[in-house]
Structures are given as structure tokens and as C-alpha cells.
Amino acid sequence: MTVKDAGRAVSRTAPRATARDTHRQADSAELIQLLTPEGERAEHPDYPLEISADEIKALYRDLVIVRRIDFEAIALQRQGELGIWASLLGQEAAQVGSGRALRPGDMAFPTYREHGVAWCRGVDPVKLLALFRGVSHGGWDPAEHNFHLYTIVIGSQALHATGYAMGIQRDGAMGEDGDATIAYFGDGATSQGDVNEAFIWASVNNAPVVFFCQNNQWAISEPLERQSRVPLYHRAHGFGFPGVRVDGNDVLACLAVTRKAMQAAREGQGPTLIEAFTYRMGAHTTTDDPTRYRLSAELEAWKLKDPIERVKQYLIRGELADMRFLDDIDAEAAAVGKRIRAACQAMPDPPPGSMFDDVLTAETAQLAAERAEFAAYLDSFADEQRELAREGR
Amino acid sequence: MTVKDAGRAVSRTAPRATARDTHRQADSAELIQLLTPEGERAEHPDYPLEISADEIKALYRDLVIVRRIDFEAIALQRQGELGIWASLLGQEAAQVGSGRALRPGDMAFPTYREHGVAWCRGVDPVKLLALFRGVSHGGWDPAEHNFHLYTIVIGSQALHATGYAMGIQRDGAMGEDGDATIAYFGDGATSQGDVNEAFIWASVNNAPVVFFCQNNQWAISEPLERQSRVPLYHRAHGFGFPGVRVDGNDVLACLAVTRKAMQAAREGQGPTLIEAFTYRMGAHTTTDDPTRYRLSAELEAWKLKDPIERVKQYLIRGELADMRFLDDIDAEAAAVGKRIRAACQAMPDPPPGSMFDDVLTAETAQLAAERAEFAAYLDSFADEQRELAREGR
Amino acid sequence: MTTLTLSRALNEGLRKALENNPKTLIMGEDVGKLGGVFRVTDGLQKDFGEARVVDTPLAESGIVGTAVGLALRGYRPICEIQFDGFVFPAFDQIVSQLAKMRYRSLGSVRLPVVIRIPFGGGIGAVEHHSESPEALFAHTPGLRVVACGGPADAYTMIQQAALSDDPVIFFEPKRRYWDKAEVDTDGGLAVAPPMDQARIVAAGTDVTVLCYGPMVRTCGEAAVAAREEGRSIEVIDLRSLAPLDTGTIFESVRKTGRCVVVHEAVVTGGIGAEVAARVTQECFYSLEAPVLRVGAYSTPYPPSRMEEYYLPDLDRILDAVDRTFGY
Amino acid sequence: MTTLTLSRALNEGLRKALENNPKTLIMGEDVGKLGGVFRVTDGLQKDFGEARVVDTPLAESGIVGTAVGLALRGYRPICEIQFDGFVFPAFDQIVSQLAKMRYRSLGSVRLPVVIRIPFGGGIGAVEHHSESPEALFAHTPGLRVVACGGPADAYTMIQQAALSDDPVIFFEPKRRYWDKAEVDTDGGLAVAPPMDQARIVAAGTDVTVLCYGPMVRTCGEAAVAAREEGRSIEVIDLRSLAPLDTGTIFESVRKTGRCVVVHEAVVTGGIGAEVAARVTQECFYSLEAPVLRVGAYSTPYPPSRMEEYYLPDLDRILDAVDRTFGY
């Protein structure tokens, strides 16, 4: 057999084309939607949503601000202020909708892209910038806002969320006013053993955890059909718990679906997998070049489903908001942008010696010695420079 | 909260009772059966089985012999000839049925309990004894009988089988007369990340692999409800390929179901998960004590479903076999038992120096030096003994 | 004082840990009704309930990953890995999460998680049941790595590990589970040395022999045998492999001038390499001979019918001791 | 002779491997259209097809586990692990299967699988993207562990790894991907030294500096700087970490009497420990000073704004060299 034949042998048997078709057009029958791309309210029998105009306006504000934070961060990266940035562009509704569905006592376990959720949890975006600048590996206290540290190793946090949920059960903190956890991960992450093990732990323990998968269609350069040949929300059924697919660009649907799943979880009905069907509008990170692997036509099609535009249309058409409101939000977003930009630029490098901090709760003699040795070593340069300076005089 | 409350908080929310009920009584509607425990032939629309009396008699012979091998091995362990043994008692039909469904070109990837499949593949049981005796870690050539080495780390082989199947695709060895692979694992193994990753690889590549899960209800001391709250064959649906549950004590059903799944695989229809519903009649291994964790009533109930008895009944009732046949088989089994017992007892320990063999294809200088050093070290004792002997003279 | 097997001593220590803190949990495969394959958790589920002594699904990454989550919620999980060879599926959660999360959080979170691992060979087991992976963890900052050698240490060290606010990888010498010794269950922790301190098992003057886990007994026996030949071996049980108690080690080597490190793990890249490198650096002028290492050859763990040749024994230790006198 | 970056040299080497054997495959995350995040596999899928250059699902255990299966069917997979910190989910498949299966089979099976791992820091990356886990593999019998330091070695060593019938863990110094050098693409393998042989990068007489991967360039620069100060450093690129080319190492140290081992990995339990232990044992009477080690501190890899302090640099190497003269 020649090399070329080998290629053919595979493509003949692999159901790629079909998978691609299945994945790209989310069947509208299965997609929960409460606000159409055109900005019209839709109803869904399982997800009635009572929501005031003010609440929708608040969501709009969140959406605009988190997009602005993202925009600013990309700019900061281009200017060399950040090492890298993972953009959430296009995923604002999935993040804000789910983030605002959480109660203060709920605990969120993010990946590295959940800047919108971080915003909803009250984490200062500057902390996120610090991470991507290389000043910290995270460094916020997860308990302060009930927002865990960013997790970069794909899928690990799904198990942390599940374990945390098992703690909630042991605390007796279940019930209508109880707590629950939410684990965020991407479409690519569903292939990791850890995520599947989390499904198992969650289901056999009936743990109060919601798995929120932002299917943004891509794992860096790999389209969804390299990870699954059926819609991702199906996965849950095989593990014995419900899975649903929601329009991830619809902030209302994301809110309603997440709220219901979280409530079910806290009330002891166990886990739910939510697949938020969305699209990564930008590059994977600022170091990625998506033109190498995807067509711009796809991007154009998704632009029509923009998560912010539809809310704006809804507010305008329903005369729930005027230009003044929209302008005010823009101004507020700009102010946030300005603030974090300034804070980022002003952010000092950490003192080198701080790399020895917080390895363990009590420093070992070994580490103390290394710390001291390092300090002496640094000092030797200071001495040298002082000497040079003296000589120069 | 007190310690006791913590216990209650969990049990209140966990669906254990329900899971237990679901798991213990396999719903007859979902269980594929072609031969009832009473030895009556049943039909299944999806699994018509044309099989001659001689073929059934051959299966009977396999069943009786593999049980005898197992029996002999347990005895050998008791007598100190083996370090440990993992008994297949109760799982003969699952193993012989699936094993006889394979074609010579198919490749099987076993766990540590597939002695019945090994028999079907023509592997000398003495090789299995060598492993459990501590003489080798396996040591047969997987390619000789297309039967891979036993794999002890739970779940790993599911990925090996899938990779091998991807090789079949690349070889262009698909099609009606093509090859396929089968991966064996237990109910407990379904919790491992590797097994779930294998499901993903198999489905996105549409690889010719059949996952054969012997659900013997126990993973050492843990009942199935610690691993899943729904029937295991459901798992496959979440990954987008078919899952079926077969009566694992029915050799005909196991044969028919495996044959069909293997055929589908080789013809390019992708993977199937077969859950063979059976029972581990013995201890997990000879070092285990199941009285610590399970009730004998369960065992009694399963005795009525014995995989061999039903074939015997079928043969006798249908007058397909006479006493002479049955006696001959028993005699043959006894002979096999006798032979392997003698071979086991006569099996020499490997020469100590052979522990340096086969680490890499070409021995490193380091290892060669260690080998030489070891040889010299051993010789020094020989010298000492020779000296002692001389002094004694 | 009570006479306990090492396995029983661990059981009693775990019981104390469960009694003393309602947040302490035990989790792993078969730790419940069965009491673990070595019976270390025997009876604990019966007395503390299924919520505190948890039979988990069969997946080690899941065990450690959920333990991390439970720790974040304020629990103190003690995980059992059934055998040394099965810790590898959990390796990622241990080295990338458990070991690093506190650092990542700038000290906001504590990870009081203990990972118990029965380790080493000598019990005639099949593949993957006789591994000695401790060096892999000792090379990973953010973990404390300890090994107990006998019942008394087992009893106190497991309690100290349970009390530690840092992750502890706790190695148990499986072939010594049935060894018996006096254990001071009354004096308890108050009188016990901290778990990161080495212990002089037998004082000596001619050569220092460093060991841990299953080799503590073997080295003790070697010291006795050597004494008969007129050679005085100082045997030190390292107990803590990360951090190393270099104070105790260096003091001894400076006194004896000779040093042999003994472990079951593969010599290449094992704990012995680190000890040898450090001892040489810090005791350079005291050394009469290079630090010699006794351990496994550069092969996978062989089938058990060969293990007696693979494992360091009294003869190989004394042989190495002799060789240090050849310099 | 062509001038190539290290990344391009690997790409050319991989292309040769694909051309020379139709059984050779490349697999990993984003190795196809994207050509890998470092473009090492750029253009290969286009030229060899999706069946031979395979974008896999996102799971490292799956990548290595299926590679083992493909090897059993006669294929020769070359797996890419996207970054050092992501090899850990595959750790079990590597140490318990890939490394041991040949031994288990008494030599019946061959596992010609290469695991490529971009490793080390210095590129300003976020957590898990700057790890140096090589010592973990070097402690595992059954694996060959190598690291290339520059473009010429990259080109030949990746081809040698692809030709090896044993599993090879192949470390690539990611911060040197863009370094350029002359590569003999015509002479090719025929004239290249075997990959398990160390290479004298700069001859010297006063002290031996051992290094590999990203530190080869740094140590070369240190040698130049030292020469100006009148000190002659012999720099040796180990290239193979398992097995070590002890012949070349010992010869040099016996000549110079002094030795420093340099790597980015954590010092404790790193390759330097093994080298120091062996050198001390075999060159005891030649050593004027203990073998000193330069590497990472006992902390996780810090945020990148501190990495210049964490990583060994010219000054720290020269400082260690100076210290060996203080004995």
C-alpha cells in the first residue's frame, strides 16, 4: 500500500462530512433560545423566564463591559504589556448569562477564558491582566468571590468542582437555599479523561454541580468533529444525567438554563451538562493565527448572531432603553477600560524574591536556604554596581 | 454540624437505592438473550443465530475446559504454586462467546481475567500460569495468536485497542473480510479516563473496535452503583455509537452480539459497546475475601443462571449430546487440567540474570555494566560456597 | 504501649485523625467495607459512615481531583492509592494541581490532602504492584514526601500528615505491613518527632547508611551483621524525602566519613542521587569515599520469581559498605 | 549546508522520517493545518495527508495510548505534546505501558514511539508552559530520553529518534526554536553521531560544564565569557539523558578535575543529581571540588516576570564555576 492509499483508507471510513454537518448547524429544535439573533423574545416551555427590563439592561451593561475589558486586554497584549491573552469575543452571553445565574454562595471553577464570569463574580479584571502579564499565576483568593483560580491544564477543574460539590453535600448545605458549583470548560476539554471522570463522580454522588461547556466550535485549530461525532450535550445521557444545548449567544437563555440547572443541583437533583452553542470570534489567544485553519465565511455567519447586538435590538425595539442609556453604558465601559489599562501599565514586576513565597504553608529549611542564597546573589550584583558607580566617580 | 450529620447529608441526596435496583435486575427487555437459564433457545429479531449442534457442542467444550483451567489455577494458588489468580468463574460464556466470535485476523486486548478468551485464541494456559506464578509478566507474543498481553492497569488497553484499530484503517484492511479489534474491560474500568478517551478516539475516527465490558457487578468490593447510576451500555450513546446489553451468561447471545459488532466494525460502521451482564462468582482474586462485602444470597441467585449448565440442559433436552459426549469433555478437561498442573509445578524459576533482558531493543552500556556487575556478584557467592565446600573437605 | 502491626498502626492513626477532626475524610478504592486491600482502613467506614470513608469510582485522577475540590471546601481528604503502580493516572492532578495550587493562589488556599501509597516490592506480586516512585514526587516542589519504616512511625506520621496543611505524599512499605512493634498509643503525637526529621535507627561510627521505608529493617539487620564483623554502621531512617533532613545526614557523614544510600527504587535518578550529590557538596572534605548507592537496576520491576535478586538485601548493602572501605 | 532555525530543522527532519518510512505517523493536538503551535509540523499534513499527520482529540493519555496501539500494528508514531506541562495526563501510559510493554512481552513487541516535548522556560509564558520534567523519564527504565540543543542536532536527532525501535522521549528547547544555525541536510544521518552520545561543544581544560537543551547555548556563552577571564571551560552537551554517555563525561572530568551540571529543571532530584553522583563515584580521585549543580530553585515555575531570576543564566553558571575553584 502506498502512503497515499493509507490516507484514503481512513477517509473512506471516517464520518467526517456528516459530523461536520451535524455540528455546524445547531438544530433549532434542540437549541434553547429565548432571544433570537434579531432581538425578538422567544418562549420555551421548560424555561419560562420572568425578567424585568432593568434586569435585561443590567445584563446588557455586563456584556458591553466584558467585551470592552477583552478589547482592552488584546490591545495591551499588542503593545507588549501582556504576554498573551485569551479572548472571550463572541462568548460574552454564555459567560454573563451563566455567571449572573449564580448565587453568592455558589462556587465557579473557570478555565482561562472566563473573564465574563470573573466580572459577574466581582473579580477585578486587573487581577486577570496580572496573570496574562506574567505577574502572577492567578493570585486571587477563590473564597473571596467564590470564583476559583483560572485553570490552564484542560479539564482538571471539572474534578475540583465536583469534589467541592461533594463538600457541599457533606456540609448539609443543600436545599432550596443551598449551594452548588459550576464547572466551565470548552468543547475540546470534553475529550479529557478528567472531564469524563468528573461526570462519573458527579452522577454516582448526585453532586450539586453544573457542567457548563462553552462549545465555541474550536479547540485552537481543531474543529469540534475532532472531539465528537454527536452534539456534546448528548454526552451527559450516557452518564445518566440531563444534558441540554442552549444558544450560547443568547444571554437570556443562558441565564434561564443555568439558573434552572443550578437550582436542580442545590435541591439534590444532581448534575446537568449545559452545552452553550457559541463561537470563538477571535483567535484562540493573541499568539494564534486562525486564518491558517478556518474560513472567514464561518466568522461572517456568526457575526449575524452577535450576543450583544440582539440585546441592544431588543431594548431599542421595545423602547426599554434610549440612546442615552446606551451611551452611558459605552462610557462606563470605556472608563473601565481606561482604568484597567492604566492599572496594567503601572503594574510593577513582582519582587524577584517573592518567587520563593507560598510554596508550602511553612517554609522548609531547604527553601529558606535557597531564598537566602538568592538574596545574597542578587546583592552581589548590587555591590558590583555600587563599586562600578564608585569607580566611575 | 456533627460528624453524623455529614453522613446523612449525603445519603439523603444520593440515589443509591434506585441505582442498586436498576443495576441488579437487568431488565429483560433490554437484555439480549438467545439461550435461557433453563436451557431453552430464544430468538431475538436483531440477532438471528444460525448455529449447528456441533458448533454448540464445541462451545460447550470450551466452557467446560476454561472452567477447569480456572479451577486448576485456584488450586495451584492454594498450594503455593501461584502467587495469585484472578478467577473467571461465572464469566465463561461472556469470554467464550465473544472469543469465538473473533476471526483469526482480529486482535483482542484483554485485562488480567480473560483466560477464556486466551483459550479461544489458542494461547497455552501455561503461559497464563507463568504470569500468575511470577515467572513472567506475560511473555507471549501478541502477534502469534492475535491476543495482546494481559493488562493490569485498569483501562489502559482500551486505548491500545483503539490505536491498533486505527492502524487497521491505515492498512486498508477494512471491509467484509477485514480486521477489527476487541477491547475487554470490567465494569469498574468504565470509570477510568482512559476508557472514556478510547470511546472518543474510536467514535471520531470510526475505528473498527468493539468494547466488550464484562459487567460482573463488582470491582473488587465495590458494587456497580459506585461506578454508574445507569446501565453501562447507555454510556456509548453519549459518545455517538451503539451500546447493547447482552446476557453475559448466555454463550450464544455473546457469540451473536459480538460477531455482529465485529462485522459492523470491520465493515466501517465504527465501534460498539457491548455490556455483558454477568457475575463474578468467585473472589476478585485468590487474595480477596468477598464475604466482607457481599451477601451470599446474591451468589445463590446467580448460580441459577450458570453459563455452562444451560448449554448442557439445551444439549441434553434436544438430545444433541449424550452422556458419552459429556463424559468425554469432562475427561478432556481433566486432561488439560492435569497437563497444566504438571507444567506449572515443573516450571523453573527464570535465571536471575534474565531480569536484564528486553528492556530496550539494544542494551545500553549502563545496563550491560549492571548485568556484568550482577553476574560477578552472584559468582562471588558461588565462589564463597565453593570455598566453604573446600574448607569443609 | 501496644504491639501493633504496621498496617494496624496506620489504622489506629487514621482513626485518631478521623476522631480529631470532623473534616477529615478517607477516600479511595475499596477503603469502605473491605477496609482496603491491606486492611489499613478496616472498620473505619463502619464507625465513621459512608460520607467520611468513601468508596470512590475506579479512577485515580478522579480521586485526587475531587480531593483537591473537597480541600477547597475545607475538608481534609486522605486518599488511598491501592498500589504504587496505580498512582500514575493521578500524576497530573498531583503535580500540576495539588502541588501548585497554593503557589498559584499566592497563599490563599491550603491543600491539606494526604495521598497514601503502599510502595515497594517483596510480596510476590504481579506487575505494577511493586513500584517505588517516590523520587518523582520529591522532584516536584509543593509536595511533602514522607515514608514510614515501622509501626511506631506509621502511627504518628500518618497523624502528622493528616494534620499538615500541605499536601503530603505518604509512602507505606507494603511488605512491612505485617511487621509488629511496640507503639506508644498513649504518649501519641506530643512526644513524637516531626515527620520531616530523620531518625537515627542505630548509632555507629564507621559508615553512615541512609534508608527509608522497607529498607529500614533491612539496613538495621545489616548493621547487626556488620557489628559482628567489627564494623559500626550508623543507620539513619530519612523518613522525609522532601524536604530532606540534611542536618542529621551531614552530621553523621562528617562523623563517619563514609556513606551508603539504600532504597528499592531504581538507582538512576533515585533519592540516592540527590542525597549523594548533596552529601558530596556539603561534606566534601570529610568523605573518605564517594557516596555509594544500593537500589534497583535499570530495568522495570521484574517478575516476582526474580525479585529477591532485584531488591537490595543485607548482602548487597554490606557489599557496598565494604566497597566504601576500598577507597 | 543550509541555515535553519531549530524549529525548521525539526520540521525537515520529520519530513525525512515521513518520506523514508510510510509507517511513520505524526499525531498530536493542532499538528495538522496549524502545523503545531510552534510550527514544527508546518506543511506536513498538506503533503502527507490526514491519515499520517493526525490532529487528535484533546487528551494526552489518548494520544500516547493510541500511539502504543498503532505501534503494535506496525506503525511508528511520533507524538507531539503541545507543552511540557501537558505531558502529565499521559504519564501513566508512558511509564506503565510504553516503557514496560517490551519487557512484559519478553522482547516480542517493539514500541517505536517518539514523544516530542517542547520544554523549558524563557518565553514569557503562563503557568504549565515552562516545565522541565526530563528527570521523571530518565528515572524510568525502558525509555530513551534525549534533548537537542541546536538546529543541527535537532535535524539529525529527530530522525534518529524516528528510526529507533525503542520509545524515545524527545525534548525540544522551546526558547531555542528560533535560533538559527548551519545544518548539513545533505550529509544527513550518515555523518551524524548517534543520539546517545554526548558532544563536546567547546573544548577546555579547567572545568567541565555539562548541560543539554536550552542550556547548551547559555553554557557556550559562559565558556566564551570565561575565556576572557582566562578560564578554560569544557562544555559538553549531554544530548542523551537516559542513558547517559558517561564515557565522554568521565573522560572530561578526569582531565579537568572540576564539574558543574547545568539545567533548567529543579536542582533537587534533577539530572544533575544523577550526574553528580556518578561522576563522584567514578572520578573520586580526580575531583578537586564537589560537582556543583545549577538549576531551578525548589519552587514551582514562577510567573514569567520573575523567570529571568529563576532560570540559570551566564552569571549563575560562572558563579558556580568560580565556586568550584574555591575548594
Ligand SMILES: Cc1ncc(C[n+]2csc(CCOP(=O)(O)OP(=O)(O)O)c2C)c(N)n1
Ligand atoms: C492538558 C492540556 N493539553 C493541552 C493544552 C493546550 N491547550 C490550551 S487551550 C487548548 C484548546 C482548548 O479548547 P477548548 O477546550 O475547546 O477551549 P477553548 O480554548 O476553545 O475555550 C489547548 C489544546 C492545555 N492547556 N492543557
Ligand SMILES: Cc1ncc(C[n+]2csc(CCOP(=O)(O)OP(=O)(O)O)c2C)c(N)n1
Ligand atoms: C489503575 C488501576 N487502579 C487500581 C487497580 C487495582 N484493581 C485491580 S482490579 C480492580 C477492580 C477492577 O474491577 P472491574 O473493572 O470491574 O474488573 P473485574 O476485576 O471485576 O474483572 C482494581 C481496583 C488497578 N489494577 N489499576
Ligand SMILES: [Mg+2]
Ligand atoms: Mg473551544
Ligand SMILES: [Mg+2]
Ligand atoms: Mg467487575
